[in-house]
Amino acid sequence: MFQGNLRKFIPLAAIASLSAATLTPQPARAAQTVEFAIWYSERDFYAEHVKKWVADIEKATEGRVKVKLHFSGALVSAKETVNAVRSGAAGGGTTSISFLAGLFRPLSYLEPLLWVPADPKVGVATMQKITPIARTLMEKRGLKLMFMFPSAGLVTNCINGHIKSVADWKGKKVRAAGRWQGIQLRAVGAAPVAIDPGEVYIALQNKTVDCMMFLANLTLSAKIQEVAPYITYWRDGANASAYYMNLDQWNKISAKDQKAIMAVSDKVVADAAPKLVQMQLDAVEALKKAGAKVHMATDKEISDFKQATQVVWKDVEKIAGAAGKPIGAIVLPLQK
Numbered sequence: 001m002f003q004g005n006l007r008k009f010i011p012l013a014a015i016a017s018l019s020a021a022t023l024t025p026q027p028a029r030a031a032q033t034v035e036f037a038i039w040y041s042e043r044d045f046y047a048e049h050v051k052k053w054v055a056d057i058e059k060a061t062e063g064r065v066k067v068k069l070h071f072s073g074a075l076v077s078a079k080e081t082v083n084a085v086r087s088g089a090a091g092g093g094t095t096s097i098s099f100l101a102g103l104f105r106p107l108s109y110l111e112p113l114l115w116v117p118a119d120p121k122v123g124v125a126t127m128q129k130i131t132p133i134a135r136t137l138m139e140k141r142g143l144k145l146m147f148m149f150p151s152a153g154l155v156t157n158c159i160n161g162h163i164k165s166v167a168d169w170k171g172k173k174v175r176a177a178g179r180w181q182g183i184q185l186r187a188v189g190a191a192p193v194a195i196d197p198g199e200v201y202i203a204l205q206n207k208t209v210d211c212m213m214f215l216a217n218l219t220l221s222a223k224i225q226e227v228a229p230y231i232t233y234w235r236d237g238a239n240a241s242a243y244y245m246n247l248d249q250w251n252k253i254s255a256k257d258q259k260a261i262m263a264v265s266d267k268v269v270a271d272a273a274p275k276l277v278q279m280q281l282d283a284v285e286a287l288k289k290a291g292a293k294v295h296m297a298t299d300k301e302i303s304d305f306k307q308a309t310q311v312v313w314k315d316v317e318k319i320a321g322a323a324g325k326p327i328g329a330i331v332l333p334l335q336k
Contacts, residue, residue: 032253034067034245037085037093039078039198042071044221045279046149049272050094050243053147053264060260065253067092072198079196086142088246096239097148098178104137106324108316109331111180113213114306116150116237116334120274123150127240127269129330134242137323144250147265150273151237153280157219157228158211159204162295164232166308175200175212177239180316184309197222204228213238216283225292232295233284234302310335 036054040046054067076084081093082100097110109115110130116123127150135145156163156174163169170189176182182192193209197218203209204227212224216233219225243265250258288294297305313335317328 031063032065032249034065034091034249035075036067036069037073037075037081037090038069038071039073039081039095040071040218041221042069045217045283046241047071049149049268049275052271053243053268056264056268057261060264061257065257065261077196077198082143085244085246088248090246091249092146092243092245094241094243096151096177096241098181098239100138100242101178101180103141104134106137106320106327107134108180108320109324109327110148110240111178111238112312112316113154113181113184113238113309114234114236114302115331116152116240118152118235118237118277118280120277122334123152123237123276124270124273126150126330126334127273128266130327131266131269133326138244139247142247144245144247146243146245146261147269148243149241149269149276151215151239151241152235152277153216153283154234154236154238155214155216155219156211156232156234157204157214157224158230158232159207159228160210160230162230162232162293163211164295164297164301166304172210173208175203175209177213180312181213181238183312183315187311188305188308200224201227216280216287220283220286220290225287225290229292230295231284231287231292232297233280234297234305236302306335 038050050069054069058066075090076093078095078099081090081095082103084090085093097107101108101111116126127148131145131148134148138145166188169185172190173193174185174190175195176185176192185192195203195209200212201222201224204212204224212228214224219231225231253261284294313332317324320328
């Protein structure tokens with residue numbers, strides 16, 4: 001008799017247990033944190049925009065996705081960032097295109113000196129056209145591209161004397177960012193040298209190089225004017241900066257949050273680009289106050305330099321190949 005009643009009782013107990021488990025509050029899904037490597041310092045003007053991007057992501061995902069920024073190469077150096085993110089050693093990072101062009105050859109169009117004019121409208125429109133193409137290319141190699149900033153405010157920082165004319169480049173050892181800038185510098189008689197941006201201050205201090213190509217804001221935040229006070233402001237851009245994540249980590253984020261993050265990422269470029277040119281001019285004024293001797297290149301000096309380095313585009317087209325033609329169709333008209 002007891003055994004029969006027990007058989008009837010067990011299913012009821014199981015149901016009761018299941019109901020209790022269903023009613024018990026389940027722990028909330030833990031926030032996913034992306035460890036993000038940034039080679040430039042937190043005092044740089046770009047930091048303002050990337051910090052807003054991070055804050056907007058956390059807000060848009062209601063805290064489910066957080067991005068932790070590691071400035072000044074504290075996580076990994078610029079030259080190690082691409083591999084660190086691809087392997088998952090870092091969740092995300094930023095570098096200039098020169099660090100990506102070897103893996104993604106069609107992106108070579110975004111590296112050369114003076115590739116994009118310092119016009120916010122042109123910069124935003126150009127990035128909006130190129131970014132979807134670049135995202136597809138980079139996903140094939142394990143990276144999810146968030147966004148790219150167009151560049152402006154190219155400067156030459158030299159130890160002794162300004163670079164003004166094409167002839168002034170001859171014989172100078174110049175730190176260049178990547179293969180294509182190296183070709184351009186050789187075209188004007190300079191000797192290009194590859195050095196990680198985090199190591200350039202010491203290289204200039206030790207006179208390993210005579211000059212370097214940089215942006216005005218980065219010159220200021222890295223205090224390059226202390227060792228290379230002769231600055232020529234070329235106004236237009238060199239390289240573009242890419243912000244990307246490890247694709248496997250990206251795929252762990254829900255579709256809803258991925259959509260929100262991409263919306264934030266697309267917006268940050270449109271919001272920041274109009275400020276980037278003024279940001280460079282503000283950096284120039286700050287450099288002057290810090291004791292730098294700044295020469296604002298004339299339209300003719302810029303035109304002469306650009307004309308003397310046009311040889312690079314034939315090589316870029318050859319290396320970028322058929323896959324690069326859509327990007328070439330966007331960038332090459334800007335060179336005329």
